[in-house]
Amino acid sequence: MIATTQSEIDILREGGKRLARHVRILSEMVKPGITGAELENKAREMVKAEGDELAFYGYGKPAYPSGLCFSVNDVIVHCPASEQDMPVQDGDVVCLDFGIKHKGLFTDHAVTVIAGTPKSADDVRLVKGVFEAMMLGIAQAKVGNTTGDIGYAVERYAKREGFGFPRNLSGHGVGKKVHEEPHVPNFGAPGSGTPLVEGLVIAIEPMFTLGSGDLMVDKKDGHSYRTKDGSRSAHAEHTVIVTKDGPEILTKE
Numbered sequence: 001m002i003a004t005t006q007s008e009i010d011i012l013r014e015g016g017k018r019l020a021r022h023v024r025i026l027s028e029m030v031k032p033g034i035t036g037a038e039l040e041n042k043a044r045e046m047v048k049a050e051g052d053e054l055a056f057y058g059y060g061k062p063a064y065p066s067g068l069c070f071s072v073n074d075v076i077v078h079c080p081a082s083e084q085d086m087p088v089q090d091g092d093v094v095c096l097d098f099g100i101k102h103k104g105l106f107t108d109h110a111v112t113v114i115a116g117t118p119k120s121a122d123d124v125r126l127v128k129g130v131f132e133a134m135m136l137g138i139a140q141a142k143v144g145n146t147t148g149d150i151g152y153a154v155e156r157y158a159k160r161e162g163f164g165f166p167r168n169l170s171g172h173g174v175g176k177k178v179h180e181e182p183h184v185p186n187f188g189a190p191g192s193g194t195p196l197v198e199g200l201v202i203a204i205e206p207m208f209t210l211g212s213g214d215l216m217v218d219k220k221d222g223h224s225y226r227t228k229d230g231s232r233s234a235h236a237e238h239t240v241i242v243t244k245d246g247p248e249i250l251t252k253e
Contacts, residue, residue, distance in 0.1 A: 008105065020253045080221060094113055122232075133154045166207055167185070
């Protein structure tokens, strides 16, 4: 969406603040032994207590069965937390992707954390790297730039650090719907793609792997994207509004 009124911006800021708090609390709960279903219950409890709505539950066809995405190790995105009863293991790389609808407007936010003790230095590098790439992409979300400038910043980082990145998943517009135009790919050429204008609200979300970056949909649940080579993956996401003074991260406390 393009936010044109102060009221819309205020709603997005408050929704983003609430969402950031929810995701922080959930990420602090990620320890060996916890299950995705337990995190789903906590996510629903927090959103209901504040009178907001789950953004992802019931979305799409087939309808998404969860409010929270809980993606572990070789699963990069879209795993339904509500269906995950297996306890998290020490060293698992866990991505939490969550969205809420506050007063009619959506925000979207994701973090990746390691449960307990990391299994390898590469896992630590992966989780740190996807966050750093996201921030580089966000820095390009300026009036006069394009979605290609964002994608180029992310892609350049991935290639420099040796991370794989999928080309069939991307960031997106957000606000009045969960997913809107424009697409915000994690690769591209400077100056290409959709121009960024004042008020544009977008979700910038790099996804990296320790392998090739090629993905497949898990046939068991029909939602989860897994790496084809079984490599570990990470994902980070902020909802951002483009302002005349530069990018403003909405999903922050």
